[in-house]
Amino acid sequence: MKNNAHFASGRALDVICLGRLAVDLYAQQIGSTLEDATSFAKYLGGSSANIAFGTARLGLKSAMLSKVGDDHMGRFLTDTLRKEGCDVSHVAIDPERLTALVMLGIKDKDTFPLIFFRENCADMAIEADSFDAGFIGSSKALLITGTHFSSAAMHAVSSQALALARANNVRTVLDIDYRPVLWGLSGKADGETRFVSSDAVTRHLQGILPQFDLVVGTEEEFMIAGGGDDIIASLKAVRAVSGATLVVKRGPLGCAVIEGAIPGKLDDAFNYRGVQVDVLNVLGAGDAFISGFLKGWLRGEDYDACCRYANACGALVVSRHGCAPAMPSPAELDYFLAHAARLTQPDQDATLARLHRTTVARKQWDELCVFAFDHRTQFFELAQQAGAPEASISALKQLLVQAVAQTETSLGLAGRTGVLIDGRYGVDALNAATGRGWWIGRPVELPGSNPLQFDWGRSIGSHLVSWPKEHVIKCLVQLHPDDVVANRLEQEAQIKALYDAAQISGHELLLEIIPPESLPQGDDTVLRAVKRLYNLGIYPEWWKLEGLSSSQWRAIDALVQERDPYCRGVVLLGLNAPIAELAASFEEARHSTTCRGFMVGRTIFQEPSRRWLAGEIDDAALIAAVRANFEQLIGLWQRTRQNNVQLERAA
Numbered sequence: 001m002k003n004n005a006h007f008a009s010g011r012a013l014d015v016i017c018l019g020r021l022a023v024d025l026y027a028q029q030i031g032s033t034l035e036d037a038t039s040f041a042k043y044l045g046g047s048s049a050n051i052a053f054g055t056a057r058l059g060l061k062s063a064m065l066s067k068v069g070d071d072h073m074g075r076f077l078t079d080t081l082r083k084e085g086c087d088v089s090h091v092a093i094d095p096e097r098l099t100a101l102v103m104l105g106i107k108d109k110d111t112f113p114l115i116f117f118r119e120n121c122a123d124m125a126i127e128a129d130s131f132d133a134g135f136i137g138s139s140k141a142l143l144i145t146g147t148h149f150s151s152a153a154m155h156a157v158s159s160q161a162l163a164l165a166r167a168n169n170v171r172t173v174l175d176i177d178y179r180p181v182l183w184g185l186s187g188k189a190d191g192e193t194r195f196v197s198s199d200a201v202t203r204h205l206q207g208i209l210p211q212f213d214l215v216v217g218t219e220e221e222f223m224i225a226g227g228g229d230d231i232i233a234s235l236k237a238v239r240a241v242s243g244a245t246l247v248v249k250r251g252p253l254g255c256a257v258i259e260g261a262i263p264g265k266l267d268d269a270f271n272y273r274g275v276q277v278d279v280l281n282v283l284g285a286g287d288a289f290i291s292g293f294l295k296g297w298l299r300g301e302d303y304d305a306c307c308r309y310a311n312a313c314g315a316l317v318v319s320r321h322g323c324a325p326a327m328p329s330p331a332e333l334d335y336f337l338a339h340a341a342r343l344t345q346p347d348q349d350a351t352l353a354r355l356h357r358t359t360v361a362r363k364q365w366d367e368l369c370v371f372a373f374d375h376r377t378q379f380f381e382l383a384q385q386a387g388a389p390e391a392s393i394s395a396l397k398q399l400l401v402q403a404v405a406q407t408e409t410s411l412g413l414a415g416r417t418g419v420l421i422d423g424r425y426g427v428d429a430l431n432a433a434t435g436r437g438w439w440i441g442r443p444v445e446l447p448g449s450n451p452l453q454f455d456w457g458r459s460i461g462s463h464l465v466s467w468p469k470e471h472v473i474k475c476l477v478q479l480h481p482d483d484v485v486a487n488r489l490e491q492e493a494q495i496k497a498l499y500d501a502a503q504i505s506g507h508e509l510l511l512e513i514i515p516p517e518s519l520p521q522g523d524d525t526v527l528r529a530v531k532r533l534y535n536l537g538i539y540p541e542w543w544k545l546e547g548l549s550s551s552q553w554r555a556i557d558a559l560v561q562e563r564d565p566y567c568r569g570v571v572l573l574g575l576n577a578p579i580a581e582l583a584a585s586f587e588e589a590r591h592s593t594t595c596r597g598f599m600v601g602r603t604i605f606q607e608p609s610r611r612w613l614a615g616e617i618d619d620a621a622l623i624a625a626v627r628a629n630f631e632q633l634i635g636l637w638q639r640t641r642q643n644n645v646q647l648e649r650a651a
């Protein structure tokens, strides 16, 4: 069916979403009452915000028009939208009010308890002067969710935005989004009830319907908008006041699109069948649905395509935990559409899960200069040799963080700075490093273990739940493809367990492969170890490898490119090599397309630390010496890469 909507050309934005912008606190226990829930995941939420986020993730240029409090949650929401590529220039900050909160649970596949904490919240205080014709007119479309007409003040502001849209050739979209509790029609804690008939709400919606070009809702939502006794009577009542394109969401059945006259039966309208999947959680599926629909609609694609995207996005989100984070990227959507017939449990499909992890917006790390001081045994030995107490290692590691901070500032290294710090001696150092935008790796291997053991026993997953999300799991493993079979299998099982735990916890993984010296080393030993892990379905974001020759780098580049184009890269390890040796290994890696930088430790910290622990130098001298070593390496790395760029330009 042809999409007849006309959009202004040359607009900077595809869609502006006006409305709720809140934090979702989602119970992590599935099948639990909200009373019994013990932990909550924090996500971006609010229907309009979910759509701004979902459309941005799908590649549209979206903007959010709303308000947050001057609080931690508001900053989290704005950051989350920004990182997804959504324009947040019109997310205002309200010093008087707090950001809204929602608590949600998944009791069973039909019961989703939900409490809105929205009294006098920031997003219900959007101000009329916070936007103008210039902003609204910079978009092809304006979307508003029905609830934003539930208070007199927000009704006025939403109507003003609508008027500016209509005056500036901006298409207008209404997601009816009926939440009886937000119209004061159900008990305060009853956010779950989706339908309460109300003449007052129907009258209200009838008043605004004429302003919209596209209206989307479930059958129940069209019932409240039309006020009839059944869906057809209600659609006719909507049609009496609105010429909009109407899209009726029919759950797993798909959806209907109606232009012009309302048919006698919904089945007689243009229908696009959905794909049925097992439901985990319906919350947010409607927001995903409309995000998918808009991806097609705003690009002038026909209604078959709009509905195909919409149904698929809805299906993917009902199978996952959370609303916004469950939204698919274009790569996931393509994959799901190509395999939908067999994907009745999309959340169980490993390829889809990997695409969801790797193809959504991620912080870019084009180059990494990492100072590694996650060593435990070596620092313990250094302290022993110097006669210093074990407790001094913690203080030493905090000084090393200061050195990195100073280097970052003096070299303008923001976005390229990293550290590797352990949680045994380095907890205070880790805390000091976290939140600065650094790349932070944290080891999980028991030092020296072969077969690999984790520092806290087998249950690695239960340990990761307490880690900040920005920490990258670093695991050193003495892996050799020709190791005795029993040892190799045990190590591989441990790495697989770690990889699986990382998929659940959401942390990135760095695997450091050092083949043990006791076994013969061939030219392709490391390559075969990496290949073997790919064969086992293990795709770490990062590899940390020893210096390779340029031909070995070519082989690694080709392997990574073939097996995991989403891999973030390879970094070079140091192994206490002298600076001249590291410089030579940088040189060998100069043409590598996967090598992103280095992670070096002892070459930088060993000698200054020994002297500091022995009381020979003070804090300032330690920092200065460590900085000198680190900065020398950074200089060498950057010079190699710059020469490379110059040579490539010259060629």
Ligand SMILES: Nc1ncnc2c1ncn2[C@@H]1O[C@H](COP(=O)(O)OP(=O)(O)OP(=O)(O)O)[C@@H](O)[C@H]1O
Residues within 6 Å of the ligand: 218, 249, 250, 251, 252, 254, 255, 274, 275, 276, 277, 278, 279, 282, 283, 284, 285, 286, 287, 288, 289, 310, 311, 312, 313, 314, 315, 316, 318
């Ligand atoms: N079992 C299912 N299988 C496949 N897709 C489904 C299933 N259930 C729902 N969906 C998809 O999710 C979309 C939205 O579902 P729903 O009717 O619950 O919307 P909603 O009430 O607006 O959701 P919300 O307001 O919680 O975001 C449906 O139109 C459909 O695309």
Ligand SMILES: O=C(O)C[C@@H](O)[C@H](O)C(=O)CO
Residues within 6 Å of the ligand: 020, 022, 023, 024, 044, 045, 046, 047, 048, 050, 102, 283, 284, 285, 286, 287, 323, 324
């Ligand atoms: O839209 C809301 O305010 C509730 C949301 O926070 C939540 O993401 C949801 O249920 C979306 O449908």
